[in-house]
Amino acid sequence: xxxxxxxxxxAVPLDRVNVDxxxxxxxxxxxxxxxxxxxxxxxxxxxxxxxxxxxxxxxxRQINPDFVLNQARYANAKILLARDNFGCGSSREHAxxxxxxxxxxVIIAPSFADIFYNNCFKNGLLPIVLPEAQVNDxxxxxxxxxxxxxxxxxxxxxxxxxxxxxxxxxxxxxxxxCLLEGLDEIGLTLEHSDDxxxxxxxxxxxTPWLF
Amino acid sequence: MAKTLxxxxxxxxVVRENDDGTSLLYIDRQLIHEVTSPQxxxxxxxxxxxxxxxxxNLATPDHNVPTANRxxxxxxxxxxxxxxxxxxxxxxxxxxxxxxxxxxxxxxxVISPEQGATLPAMTLVCGDSHTSTHGAFGALAxxxxxxxxxxxxxxxxxxxxxxxxxxxDVNGKLNSxxxxxxxxxAIIGKIGTAGGTGYAIxxxxxxxxxLSMEGRMTLSNMAIEAGARAGMIAVDQTTIDFVxxxxxxxxxxxxxxxxxxxxxxxxxxxxxxxxxISLDASDIQPQxxxxxxxxxTISIDALIPDPEQxxxxxxxxxxxxxxxxxxxxxxxxxxxxxxxxxxIGSCTNSRIEDIRAAAHIAKxxxxxGNIKQALVVPGSGLIKAQAEKEGLDKILLAAGFQWRExxxxxxxxxxxxxxxxxxxxxxxxxxxxxGRQGQGGRTxxxxxxxxxxxAIAGHFTRIxxx
Ligand code: SF4
Numbered sequence: 318x319x320x321x322x323x324x325x326x327x328a329v330p331l332d333r334v335n336v337d338x339x340x341x342x343x344x345x346x347x348x349x350x351x352x353x354x355x356x357x358x359x360x361x362x363x364x365x366x367x368x369x370x371x372x373x374x375x376x377x378r379q380i381n382p383d384f385v386l387n388q389a390r391y392a393n394a395k396i397l398l399a400r401d402n403f404g405c406g407s408s409r410e411h412a413x414x415x416x417x418x419x420x421x422x423v424i425i426a427p428s429f430a431d432i433f434y435n436n437c438f439k440n441g442l443l444p445i446v447l448p449e450a451q452v453n454d455x456x457x458x459x460x461x462x463x464x465x466x467x468x469x470x471x472x473x474x475x476x477x478x479x480x481x482x483x484x485x486x487x488x489x490x491x492x493x494x495c496l497l498e499g500l501d502e503i504g505l506t507l508e509h510s511d512d513x514x515x516x517x518x519x520x521x522x523x524t525p526w527l528f
Numbered sequence: 529m530a531k532t533l534x535x536x537x538x539x540x541x542v543v544r545e546n547d548d549g550t551s552l553l554y555i556d557r558q559l560i561h562e563v564t565s566p567q568x569x570x571x572x573x574x575x576x577x578x579x580x581x582x583x584x585n586l587a588t589p590d591h592n593v594p595t596a597n598r599x600x601x602x603x604x605x606x607x608x609x610x611x612x613x614x615x616x617x618x619x620x621x622x623x624x625x626x627x628x629x630x631x632x633x634x635x636x637x638v639i640s641p642e643q644g645a646t647l648p649a650m651t652l653v654c655g656d657s658h659t660s661t662h663g664a665f666g667a668l669a670x671x672x673x674x675x676x677x678x679x680x681x682x683x684x685x686x687x688x689x690x691x692x693x694x695x696x697d698v699n700g701k702l703n704s705x706x707x708x709x710x711x712x713x714a715i716i717g718k719i720g721t722a723g724g725t726g727y728a729i730x731x732x733x734x735x736x737x738x739l740s741m742e743g744r745m746t747l748s749n750m751a752i753e754a755g756a757r758a759g760m761i762a763v764d765q766t767t768i769d770f771v772x773x774x775x776x777x778x779x780x781x782x783x784x785x786x787x788x789x790x791x792x793x794x795x796x797x798x799x800x801x802x803x804x805i806s807l808d809a810s811d812i813q814p815q816x817x818x819x820x821x822x823x824x825t826i827s828i829d830a831l832i833p834d835p836e837q838x839x840x841x842x843x844x845x846x847x848x849x850x851x852x853x854x855x856x857x858x859x860x861x862x863x864x865x866x867x868x869x870x871x872i873g874s875c876t877n878s879r880i881e882d883i884r885a886a887a888h889i890a891k892x893x894x895x896x897g898n899i900k901q902a903l904v905v906p907g908s909g910l911i912k913a914q915a916e917k918e919g920l921d922k923i924l925l926a927a928g929f930q931w932r933e934x935x936x937x938x939x940x941x942x943x944x945x946x947x948x949x950x951x952x953x954x955x956x957x958x959x960x961x962x963g964r965q966g967q968g969g970r971t972x973x974x975x976x977x978x979x980x981x982x983a984i985a986g987h988f989t990r991i992x993x994x
Contacts, residue, residue: 318575348606350566350613353574409676410567412977502675503575506683509544509552513580513685516543516554525784526778527556527650528583 318441323390324422325468326395329385330459336375336399337406338433346371355411356418360386363470365500390463403444404433413440423469425476427452438492439501442470445486458482468498530796532693533762534728537793541651543685553834556650558680559636559822560587560623562614564655564940568678569617579621580684586645587625591942595905598628605945618916619847634934635910637661637834641745642908644774648763648790658875658958659745660751663760663765664744666793668728670757691757692802694727695795698735700809705991707885708743709877709975711807712750713815715980717825719805724756727803730795731761735809741770742881748976749876750958751823762794800880815974816862816988817960819850824960826862828978828990831922853962854970855950861989865972869953870895870902870983871965872887872938872976873932877956878907886918886929889980889991895928896986898952903930903945905937928985941966954982 349371356390363367364386366379369500380387397416403426404412413436416424422442427449429437447455456481458465468477471493476484482500495505504511521528531539543552565587572578579585593605594600596921602608609629618625626632632639637658640646646662652669653659655677662669676686694713716723729751731744739747744761761767768787771777778786813827826833835847835858851858856865872878872886883906895902904924906912912934915921921931928953938945939957947953947969956979957964960971974982981991 350570350610352567352570501575502687503577503679503682506552506679506685506687512544512552513554513683517684520554524649524786524789526647526782 318499318501318504319440321422321443321471321496322396323468323470323472325466326422327393327464328396328398328425328455328459328467329389329394330398330456331385331389332456334400334402335405337403338404338409338412339406341404341412342409343369345369347409347411352410352414353418355415356420359415360384393420395420396423396425396467396469397421398452398459399424400452401427401449403429405430407465410439412435413437413442417442425452425455438495441496441499441501443469443496444468445476445488447484451484454482484521530799532695532795532799532801533730533760533793534668534691534693534874535799536759537649537651537760538690539654540649542667546687546804548554550687550689552685553651554685555653555680556584556824557583557640557645557652558677559640559645559652559654559656559659560614561591561608561636561654561656562584562589563591564674565677566610566613567674568655569621570680571675572621577682579623579681582622584684585623585681586640586643586935587614588633588636588639589614589628590633590934591936591940593633593933593935594963595903595935595937595945598933604944609814617976624843630767631909631913634873634906634911635687635878636880636934637745637749637863637909638934640835641665641741641770642774642910644771644777647771647777649793653686657752658749659859660757660759661745661749661875663748663751663758664741665771666760666763666790667757669748671752673723689970691728692726693730693800694724694803694805695730695732695801697733697804697806698731698809698812699750699806700735702735702738705814705977707810707975707977708739708746709973710812710815711809711978712747712753713817713822713825713973714812715807716750716754718807719754721753721821721823722755724751724754724759727756728758728760729754729756731759731992733806733809736761737764737766737846740881741766742879745879746876750822753958763790764794814975814991815973816978817971818854818856818862819847820853820943820960820962821846821850822958822960822973824850825973828863828988830862832856832858832860832862852870855952863990865971866898866952866987867954867982868898868951869902869947870899870929871905871938871953871957872978872979873903873905873907873937874955874957875907876958877976878905878911878934880911882956883911883915883920884918885975885977886980887915887923889977890927890929890984891923893927893984895983898986899928899983900951902940902983904929905932905945906934908934919980927984935938938965940964941969947971954979
């Protein structure tokens with residue numbers, strides 16, 4: 318997994334509460350055999366005016382010009398600013414896969430659905446919980462300042478914007494460590510490779526038929 | 529300290545204990561099929577990782593394979609893509625796979641024991657909840673999700689929390705016509721589908737020990753329907769005799785030390801269980817489920833229960849909803865209910881013993897006129913070949929059954945085999961959830977003998993009274 322230290326990017330404001338995983342990536346895309354390539358179908362029903370199906374050429378589809386992700390000023394956004402209970406609904410890991418594939422690395426919201434929040438860390442995404450008033454401030458800043466960027470500093474657990482404004486956020490230290498080091502769960506287990514090898518050596522003597 | 533079978537399996541596989549109460553558990557064997565593996569393989573590729581131990585993995589396509597006209601290949605494009613992807617991934621990474629044309633192909637939970645790839649005292653996982661099947665060998669076997677499939681591929685380990693110990697004793701002699709399937713349905717009827725939640729279940733008692741390995745696998749298979757991720761049975765001579773000589777079993781040189789090691793995989797006298805449940809074998813009658821949950825089960829001679837008699841409001845509502853979905857009424861005799869379709873197969877009941885039981889009932893008889901379709905789907909190519917060697921296919925075909933190629937088939941209707949809305953099926957599979965065998969389909973879980981008897985009679989019927 319890519320290491321996460323500091324990101325400076327445009328944030329795209331998604332001004333809705335209870336955005337569920339089916340909105341993030343509609344269920345017809347779950348038949349896919351891949352975990353990458355979901356980006357073009359992120360928020361499919363909101364982004365396009367026609368109905369999306371797997372295998373369609375998305376570049377020829379009818380774009381919904383009103384949807385915020387389609388607005389030129391938010392192109393290349395790496396930060397998603399959201400409202401309460403983001404990521405509710407099913408436990409599908411396709412939701413963080415789609416966000417990540419689209420290029421999002423940070424999601425800021427007043428609250429997240431639990432499983433989605435956990436799944437983010439497994440996939441190198443940083444979900445940040447901030448008090449509602451601060452989230453409102455960020456919405457205001459983004460909407461008023463075209464091209465205005467946010468800097469998310471994971472090391473310091475700070476968000477900088479508007480030159481002088483600064484916000485702090487809380488995060489489980491273990492998860493912070495994993496993101497900083499680019500460790501997913503597999504990466505973490507592999508940090509214990511020596512233990513695994515030692516176990517195998519021991520077992521070879523006891524149950525040689527398994528090796 | 530006296531240990532349970534589960535304690536021994538757990539302790540012998542702990543690589544390290546983490547501070548948060550979880551352990552890193554070593555996995556000896558991983559089974560792989562086409563539905564839950566593609567993203568795991570892609571994850572490996574994206575992170576540029578290789579499988580930790582290639583030889584620990586064994587793959588086969590089963591959920592999406594057609595059970596008829598295989599020479600035409602797979603027609604449904606989504607199914608085909610999943611199977612093709614499995615083939616490509618296994619070829620790319622060098623994982624042993626029994627592909628569709630291979631006689632060893634079949635349902636993962638059938639082929640692994642058949643090959644001796646499931647062994648006593650091992651840990652075994654698969655991205656499939658019915659992995660509990662392999663616990664029949666005195667192994668710790670449980671289903672996992674796709675992220676965990678990738679985790680096992682890359683590290684040969686899983687991060688796990690230990691479950692509590694539960695023992696279910698079935699003592700006494702089983703009545704005639706009562707099979708392992710009836711025993712497990714009776715157990716689930718007693719403890720409920722959440723009865724085993726949080727526990728690893730050991731099935732014990734002389735009625736369990738009297739079962740063949742096929743029967744024990746049927747039992748462990750449905751531990752998950754009782755809410756437990758893992759079900760297991762102690763190693764004994766029956767286990768050892770079954771394993772001997774199989775392709776992946778220990779060779780001559782290692783056999784004796786393996787047997788010696790395996791024999792210890794039983795619970796010690798005085799080992800502590802958090803919960804013990806006992807059933808008297810003589811109380812168990814042939815079972816038929818009447819509702820949309822495996823715990824909604826009754827004896828073949830019983831009447832469909834009345835929701836009005838249920839005091840718990842939530843349960844009452846659930847019962848009524850199940851009756852409505854199933855098109856049944858309280859007080860109906862279950863043995864008078866006509867059946868439209870019969871399915872003999874699935875990882876619960878598609879082994880040679882199951883097919884023998886069905887053929888035994890069908891011999892010299894005819895499938896009733898009201899039966900639209902009676903399918904027999906062996907669990908593997910080798911079982912199919914064995915059955916054909918014994919002439920069982922001829923008996924079944926002569927009676928009007930269809931004889932198919934191995935796979936999951938109508939157990940979950942991912943391939944072309946499925947129920948039409950409102951069709952009623954006597955099925956030897958493990959789940960009677962709404963729509964499981966096809967949208968609107970009505971599933972009654974039964975043993976293979978009961979399924980065959982229902983095909984002949986056209987309705988559920990007591991087997992030994994015929
Ligand atoms: S036979 Fe049914 S329960 Fe068993 S693995 Fe296949 S789909 Fe799952």
